[in-house]
Amino acid sequence: MPELPEVEGVVRALVPKVEGKTIEKVELSQTIYHSWAEGKQCIVKTIEPNLFEQALQGMTISKITRRSKYIYFHLEKDDNQYLFVNHLGMTGAWFVVQDLSEITEEKFRKHTHGVFYLTSGELLVYSDIRRFGEMRFIVKEEEHPPLMQMAPEPFEPNACYFFLEKCELPKYQNKPIKEVIMDGQVISGCGNIYATESLFKMGIHPGRKTNRISKQRKIELFEVIRNILQESIEMGGSTISDYRNINGEAGGMQHRLKMYGKKICPQCGNDTKSMVIGGRTSVYCPQCQH
Ligand SMILES: [Zn+2]
Numbered sequence: 001m002p003e004l005p006e007v008e009g010v011v012r013a014l015v016p017k018v019e020g021k022t023i024e025k026v027e028l029s030q031t032i033y034h035s036w037a038e039g040k041q042c043i044v045k046t047i048e049p050n051l052f053e054q055a056l057q058g059m060t061i062s063k064i065t066r067r068s069k070y071i072y073f074h075l076e077k078d079d080n081q082y083l084f085v086n087h088l089g090m091t092g093a094w095f096v097v098q099d100l101s102e103i104t105e106e107k108f109r110k111h112t113h114g115v116f117y118l119t120s121g122e123l124l125v126y127s128d129i130r131r132f133g134e135m136r137f138i139v140k141e142e143e144h145p146p147l148m149q150m151a152p153e154p155f156e157p158n159a160c161y162f163f164l165e166k167c168e169l170p171k172y173q174n175k176p177i178k179e180v181i182m183d184g185q186v187i188s189g190c191g192n193i194y195a196t197e198s199l200f201k202m203g204i205h206p207g208r209k210t211n212r213i214s215k216q217r218k219i220e221l222f223e224v225i226r227n228i229l230q231e232s233i234e235m236g237g238s239t240i241s242d243y244r245n246i247n248g249e250a251g252g253m254q255h256r257l258k259m260y261g262k263k264i265c266p267q268c269g270n271d272t273k274s275m276v277i278g279g280r281t282s283v284y285c286p287q288c289q290h
Contacts, residue, residue: 002088002243004069004154004189005232005253010094011066013246017096022060022119026053029113031131043113043128044135046144055137056084056116068150068188082139085147089132091242095125103127105248129242151188154229160222163187167210167218177213178206179278181225190225192280193238193260198225200259205289206282207275231256259283 002010028049035042036049044052056075059082063074073084086092091111095103100123103109107129114126114135126135141147151166152159166172166186181187182195190198199206202221204213213221232238236251240261245251258266265272265285274283 001090001191002069002092002237003191003194003232004066004229005194005235006237006243006245006251007069007071007088007189008066008233009237009245009251010088011064011071013249014064014071014094014096017122017246018061018118018124019064020060020062021122023056023058023124024117024119026056026117027115028053032113042131043133047137052135052137055082067147068153068184069191070147082137083141085134085136085138085144086126087134089128089130089134091129092133093127093242093244093248094246095123095127095248096246097123097125099123100125103248107242108244108248149185151184151186153188154190154222154226159187159226160219163222164215164218173211174209176207176277177204177210177221178282180210181221182278182280187222187225189229192282193240193257194225194228194232196260196283197228197257200285200289201228203289206277206284208290259285 028044032042032044032049059075059077061073062076065072069087071086075082075084093108097103098121100109100112103125108127111129112125112127116124118124136144138144152162163186167180172180172186178195178199181190182192198221201224204221232253235253235256236245238253238257239250240254259272260283262272262283265288268285268287270285270287272283273286274281
């Protein structure tokens, strides 16, 4: 699943290609329409697909930004401002092409769910193999409460303090540290990959209870998370399974990962172990992490 650095990579690649351009029309997939007809809301949430298509018609994408793992397309029409918010879910990917045939990987081409025709002639294409992604058209963030509950960006000065405060809440105190640092209301944008790496670097067992870690160690852990997220942004993110930047481009961070997906610990040479924490598989070294 794309985490903060991967989403940042998508945003940075989209900005020069899409910012300032105007949407002529939108075409959503039959899969989306069928799901709505069955009372499910596949990818497009809250607003009916035909209304979503109409709403975005004629809008200018004035700015594209990232907030945690969300992509915000800031839209403008007749001096009014709107937001088109996208979450990539497990396998969402964006392409900017002249023609759909330019999407060379068949699995992405086959699972195209949104084509945004730009007046400049290009197609902005959303593809999603597993369809866990989300698209929302809203006027303000307040319309979708989870957007308001996200922790500050980890690079903001108050983010570490925010994390420490949250750790003190009864709700989090007895939870495994890995589950807590992966909670977007505690730290923004840290998922399984970077949580695994950070805990390995700190020598902390992923299942350790949050209140069994000293304040000083928590501060160090936060710094490690922030640094690894920054390093990964600079590397273009980790290309694992179906994550792509845009137009199928890969990042390079996966070559620097030391524990995520590893069978052997690079530090001591022993076999790694895995356990399920908060519903996610967690790899760790029983020798190096306590
Ligand atoms: Zn080890």
